[in-house]
Amino acid sequence: MSYALGIDIGGTNTKFGVVDEAGVILYQDSIVTSVYSTPHEFIDAISHSYQSHIDAEMQKKISRIGIGAPNGNYYTGNIEHAANLKWKGIIPMAKWIENKFSKPTIITNDANAAAMGEMIYGVAKGMKDFIMVTLGTGVGSGFVANGKLILGHDGFAGELGHVIAIRNGRLCGCGRKGCLETYTSATGIVITANEILMQSKEASLLREAHTITSKSIHDAALLGDRIALQIFDYTANILGQTLADAVAITSPEAIILFGGLSLAGDFILKPTQQYMDDNLLINYKGKVKILSSAFQGSDAAILGAAALQ
Amino acid sequence: MSYALGIDIGGTNTKFGVVDEAGVILYQDSIVTSVYSTPHEFIDAISHSYQSHIDAEMQKKISRIGIGAPNGNYYTGNIEHAANLKWKGIIPMAKWIENKFSKPTIITNDANAAAMGEMIYGVAKGMKDFIMVTLGTGVGSGFVANGKLILGHDGFAGELGHVIAIRNGRLCGCGRKGCLETYTSATGIVITANEILMQSKEASLLREAHTITSKSIHDAALLGDRIALQIFDYTANILGQTLADAVAITSPEAIILFGGLSLAGDFILKPTQQYMDDNLLINYKGKVKILSSAFQGSDAAILGAAALQ
Numbered sequence: 001m002s003y004a005l006g007i008d009i010g011g012t013n014t015k016f017g018v019v020d021e022a023g024v025i026l027y028q029d030s031i032v033t034s035v036y037s038t039p040h041e042f043i044d045a046i047s048h049s050y051q052s053h054i055d056a057e058m059q060k061k062i063s064r065i066g067i068g069a070p071n072g073n074y075y076t077g078n079i080e081h082a083a084n085l086k087w088k089g090i091i092p093m094a095k096w097i098e099n100k101f102s103k104p105t106i107i108t109n110d111a112n113a114a115a116m117g118e119m120i121y122g123v124a125k126g127m128k129d130f131i132m133v134t135l136g137t138g139v140g141s142g143f144v145a146n147g148k149l150i151l152g153h154d155g156f157a158g159e160l161g162h163v164i165a166i167r168n169g170r171l172c173g174c175g176r177k178g179c180l181e182t183y184t185s186a187t188g189i190v191i192t193a194n195e196i197l198m199q200s201k202e203a204s205l206l207r208e209a210h211t212i213t214s215k216s217i218h219d220a221a222l223l224g225d226r227i228a229l230q231i232f233d234y235t236a237n238i239l240g241q242t243l244a245d246a247v248a249i250t251s252p253e254a255i256i257l258f259g260g261l262s263l264a265g266d267f268i269l270k271p272t273q274q275y276m277d278d279n280l281l282i283n284y285k286g287k288v289k290i291l292s293s294a295f296q297g298s299d300a301a302i303l304g305a306a307a308l309q
Numbered sequence: 310m311s312y313a314l315g316i317d318i319g320g321t322n323t324k325f326g327v328v329d330e331a332g333v334i335l336y337q338d339s340i341v342t343s344v345y346s347t348p349h350e351f352i353d354a355i356s357h358s359y360q361s362h363i364d365a366e367m368q369k370k371i372s373r374i375g376i377g378a379p380n381g382n383y384y385t386g387n388i389e390h391a392a393n394l395k396w397k398g399i400i401p402m403a404k405w406i407e408n409k410f411s412k413p414t415i416i417t418n419d420a421n422a423a424a425m426g427e428m429i430y431g432v433a434k435g436m437k438d439f440i441m442v443t444l445g446t447g448v449g450s451g452f453v454a455n456g457k458l459i460l461g462h463d464g465f466a467g468e469l470g471h472v473i474a475i476r477n478g479r480l481c482g483c484g485r486k487g488c489l490e491t492y493t494s495a496t497g498i499v500i501t502a503n504e505i506l507m508q509s510k511e512a513s514l515l516r517e518a519h520t521i522t523s524k525s526i527h528d529a530a531l532l533g534d535r536i537a538l539q540i541f542d543y544t545a546n547i548l549g550q551t552l553a554d555a556v557a558i559t560s561p562e563a564i565i566l567f568g569g570l571s572l573a574g575d576f577i578l579k580p581t582q583q584y585m586d587d588n589l590l591i592n593y594k595g596k597v598k599i600l601s602s603a604f605q606g607s608d609a610a611i612l613g614a615a616a617l618q
Binding site for chain 1: 436437438439452454455457459460461462463464465466467468469471472473475476483484485550553554555557558559560561562588590591592593596
């Protein structure tokens with residue numbers, strides 16, 4: 001049996017773990033990414049945990065290392081200009097980790113890693129064509145076709161969050177307008193909530209909330225709050241329309257939603273499926289499932305990184 | 310040296326030819342598709358031409374047959390419910406042709422065949438990630454990622470013509486509204502021309518034209534007709550915006566335009582490149598070339614079909 005070391009580098013925390021072929025995490029740890037002023041100190045910290053907690057027997061069984069990181073590029077092995085990391089410019093992270101641990105190492109961005117995680121260990125097991133959509137602070141995606149990640153000629157494919165959902169719509173962090181991310185990210189849905197609350201006079205539990213989040217909207221929806229349902233409906237409509245266009249390109253078997261909004265379960269999955277089906281070209285109608293990730297927790301990132309190969 | 314027989318089945322004509330490894334067409338012929346009331350009579354007619362004109366020596370060298378056909382499905386080998394063909398329902402065309410000619414046979418839709426043709430013999434030689442867009446009566450596309458066609462789980466991927474370019478825009482033959490095809494197909498551009506002519510009071514050569522076509526708009530543009538330029542600009546804007554979204558999904562090295570509008574050369578290529586670049590996410594800006602097909606003629610379809618493998 002061969003094991004993989006999965007490393008998920010996030011702007012705040014970095015999680016890593018040893019994963020067996022069945023997707024069982026045998027050991028895991030995490031460090032605070034942002035306290036390390038250089039990538040080398042950061043790598044030393046991972047190495048320290050690795051050497052202290054993983055015995056020689058297990059170390060020998062680890063045959064490869066996978067890294068998921070913001071702006072991680074599969075082709076170059078670099079982290080390139082990641083907005084959420086302290087270390088600026090181009091960092092040859094895969095090479096440095098490979099040198100440190102003496103194991104073949106590959107890197108890709110976090111959404112691509114999540115897609116691989118679902119394919120190897122999760123709900124996309126056995127699928128060769130699917131789309132992974134990660135809904136968080138930003139919106140990322142990983143497209144799998146013919147059983148392989150679509151990386152694009154430069155390694156930067158899969159930016160569904162920056163497909164224009166509404167032309168001349170909300171201003172996006174990328175400087176353009178109407179990106180899907182501005183409606184379906186954690187901040188996007190809060191903007192939608194505030195807009196709907198302002199336009200409506202209807203009573204809502206959300207009017208009394210100190211801060212509105214995906215979670216408080218979900219909580220209100222569970223209690224039958226009509227404004228909360230309207231927020232999910234509005235968001236699902238935009239997501240469903242955009243997914244329908246993506247389906248016309250790659251014709252996937254399923255679309256898997258992870259994190260953020262997707263934690264609202266059927267409140268978002270059902271209307272998104274409905275709006276997507278309503279907008280699909282007839283060839284695709286009724287053929288594309290919208291699923292929730294198998295890993296709605298902190299293990300997902302480690303499994304995703306460990307699945308890279 | 311091994312040859313391929315390429316068969317391009319169109320609603321009106323079917324062209325076929327023997328192609329060598331360098332993409333030279335050694336023999337070609339065509340028949341009128343629509344006169345054959347059954348697929349078997351149609352196959353017999355191709356076989357008759359084949360047996361009469363291709364000598365035993367050359368027949369022996371043909372190692373495979375590729376077919377491009379409307380709604381041709383790579384996975385099933387069938388032509389499924391093709392609107393432009395007389396033969397209704399599901400036709401196991403690849404199997405029947407394979408049986409008749411005793412050569413391994415595969416089928417796909419015409420745009421996918423065109424993409425393979427560009428990759429094997431044309432401007433996409435050496436590329437592993439590109440998008441082929443066929444602009445004709447309809448708008449088709451073939452997406453190549455990791456050096457392989459994206460077929461989707463059901464073989465129906467690559468319907469860029471039915472991505473929504475303008476939400477609630479023009480009514481499409483598919484029953485939905487605002488599909489790219491309604492703006493960039495042969496009929497789409499004529500509708501645009503008529504709309505612009507109605508809205509403007511400016512003189513134009515097109516006002517005197519009996520019938521407006523892509524070609525007459527191109528001819529007027531060559532003479533500096535400002536309305537003609539405006540028609541190309543409007544169309545390029547919509548095409549460029551839609552391509553920018555497609556780039557965010559597959560991050561191609563190039564987008565290759567074939568037929569119809571693309572025959573207007575720089576009148577359409579240059580503004581489309583400009584509008585696409587204006588609309589691209591910064592990661593992709595300046596990295597994606599818009600090219601014209603290497604085969605702007607009747608050979609393209611045969612080469613495309615012959616390239617299938």
